[in-house]
Every structure is written in structure tokens, then in C-alpha cells.
Amino acid sequence: MSNQQHAHRLRIGRYSESGRIYLLTAVTHQRQLIFHDWRIGRLLVRAFRKAQEEGEATSLAWVVMPDHFHWLVELHNGDLPRLMQITKSRSARAINQARQSFGTLWQKGYFDRALRREDDMKAMARYIVANPLRAGLVEHIGQYPLWDAIWL
Numbered sequence: 335m336s337n338q339q340h341a342h343r344l345r346i347g348r349y350s351e352s353g354r355i356y357l358l359t360a361v362t363h364q365r366q367l368i369f370h371d372w373r374i375g376r377l378l379v380r381a382f383r384k385a386q387e388e389g390e391a392t393s394l395a396w397v398v399m400p401d402h403f404h405w406l407v408e409l410h411n412g413d414l415p416r417l418m419q420i421t422k423s424r425s426a427r428a429i430n431q432a433r434q435s436f437g438t439l440w441q442k443g444y445f446d447r448a449l450r451r452e453d454d455m456k457a458m459a460r461y462i463v464a465n466p467l468r469a470g471l472v473e474h475i476g477q478y479p480l481w482d483a484i485w486l
Contacts (some may be wrong), residue, residue, distance in 0.1 A: 350412055350414035351412055351448075352410055353410075354448055355406065355409075355449045356406070357446065357458065358417075359403065360402060360422060360440055361402040362401045362402060365402075367400040367401050368401065368429065369398050369401070369403075373432075374429055377429050378403060379480065380428065381420075381422075381424040389411070390409075391407040391408060391410055391417055393482070394455060395458070395459035396462065396481065397462050397463050397465045397478075399469065404465065406483075425439070456485045460486070462483070463483055466480075
């Protein structure tokens, strides 16, 4: 299956709802290790914060890995495609400018999983921010600069 066909399948049946909590994941184009440089990763974090400032969503937890991110959010305007388009576009512009490059930064599409209120959000946040540990990037989460969670 081509990347374009796969991206289209990611959109089938997608429904977003204000007030719902979602786990979002997006991957860099060709799984490039763009965020291996934590300073570049901070540009993506700024895009997360800007989305929150603009009232699109509240960030509950996130981690930026070298080639992807996981972002746990409470959606406010009921439009996941808009949130992800704004975030990916804003971050791509800032990152391309900082790297003095141009071109595609993100793979098309994204993954989302709606969570129920009764799900253990703290456990989900711990799982998200522990990604660098499971990937062997660090021995202690405090050594990794690109994560946050409102509970930790």
C-alpha cells in the first residue's frame, strides 16, 4: 500500500468532538531524525503551546521523539484535522526556517485515538513520556529534554 493510500485510510471514519481527549501521533517524512537536535524539537513544542494559547486544545502530555511525536490533548473546537494541520504547518515553517531548508517535514496524515474519561490519564501520560526510556535514548526521563505532562 502506498503512503498516499495509507494516509487516506487514516481519515476514514474520523470524527472529532469538543471536550474529548485524544492521543495524537505524527511521523516525520521518511522517518527523518529531525528532532534528534532538541533545539529543533523545541520549535515543535512552541507549536503545541501556540495551539493551546489559541484555544484549540489543552496539552495534557507530550513527547517529541527523534522522528515523531505523541501528544495527549483535550480538544476544544471539535476539529482534529484543523488542530493537526495548524500544528504541523506552523512547526514545519519554523523548523525549515531554522534549518535553512525547505520541503516536506511531516508524513501525510496522523494517528488519533479517542480516550474515555474513565481511562487512567495519568497512566497514559506516564506511558507517553516514557517513550525515550523504552527507545533506549536515555536511562532516566530527566535526561530527556522534550517531554511534559500536567501531572508530572
